[in-house]
Structures are given as structure tokens and as C-alpha cells.
């Protein structure tokens with residue numbers, strides 16, 4: 243029985259290790275999830291409460307629609323009236339640029355019109371992983 247439990251724990255460890263690609267010693271494996279690891283389910287709730295006042299996945303509202311945003315150039319959604327700053331920017335949306343954007347839109351693209359920030363790194367990471375998940379569909 244004890245051997246069985248040991249085996250299960252070992253298997254879980256290996257899975258977690260594989261998923262996170264972390265090479266820390268086993269004693270540190272029970273530490274909290276690293277901040278960079280995004281949780282799409284939590285991201286969805288954050289998206290609904292913070293972003294959907296202005297955005298949606300599939301239609302342009304106050305802000306442009308988001309489905310497919312990963313890998314897309316900034317200011318590229320047809321039918322949305324972007325600021326000149328966003329339209330002319332050559333930023334491509336990926337984990338890094340989205341993180342910078344959500345942290346400080348004006349710092350990334352001067353003259354843009356999104357007046358909203360997400361302060362906590364974990365919140366940004368969760369929202370971005372949700373957008374990634376939805377971008378695949």
C-alpha cells in the first residue's frame with residue numbers, strides 16, 4: 243500500500259515536472275505555481291470581469307475583437323477604427339508583447355487609446371493563456 247502511494251506520488255511528480263519543465267530539486271516541487279504559468283480557466287473569469295466591458299472574442303465593440311489575436315499584428319482587425327498609433331505600430335501580439343501591453347499600453351505603443359491596465363503579473367499571465375486557448379479555435 244505504501245509502495246503504491248509512493249508510486250502515485252512519484253508519477254504525479256514526473257507529470258508536473260514534464261508540464262512545467264522545471265529542473266528544481268524534488269523538495270521544491272510542492273511550491274506554488276510559478277507566476278509565469280498561466281491558468282486559462284482563471285483567465286476566462288478575469289477576461290469576463292475586466293475585459294468584456296470593452297471587448298469580446300468575436301465582435302468589435304469599444305475595443306477590437308480578440309479571437310485569433312495571438313500572432314496577429316496590432317491594429318489589424320478589419321472594421322475596427324483603431325488609433326493611428328496602433329494601426330501604424332509593427333507590434334505582433336505574443337506572450338511578451340501582450341504582457342507589456344496589459345501592464346502599460348501607453349508604455350508599449352505611445353498614442354494608443356486603451357485606457358486600462360492589469361497590475362498583477364499572475365492576472366496578466368492567466369488572461370493571456372485564456373486568449374491563447376481561444377485563439378486556437
Ligand code: HEC
Nearest residue numbers: 292293296304305306316317318324325328354355356358
Ligand atoms: C475601457 C475599455 C477597455 C478595456 C476595459 C480593455 N480594453 Fe483592450 N482595447 C481598448 C481599446 C479602445 C483598444 C484599441 C486601442 C487603439 O486603437 O489605440 C484596445 C485594444 C486592445 C488590444 C489590441 C488588439 C489589436 O487588435 O491590436 C488588445 C490585445 C487588448 N485591447 C486587450 C485587452 C485585454 C486583454 C483587456 C482586459 C484585461 C482589455 N483589453 C481591456 C479598450 C479597452
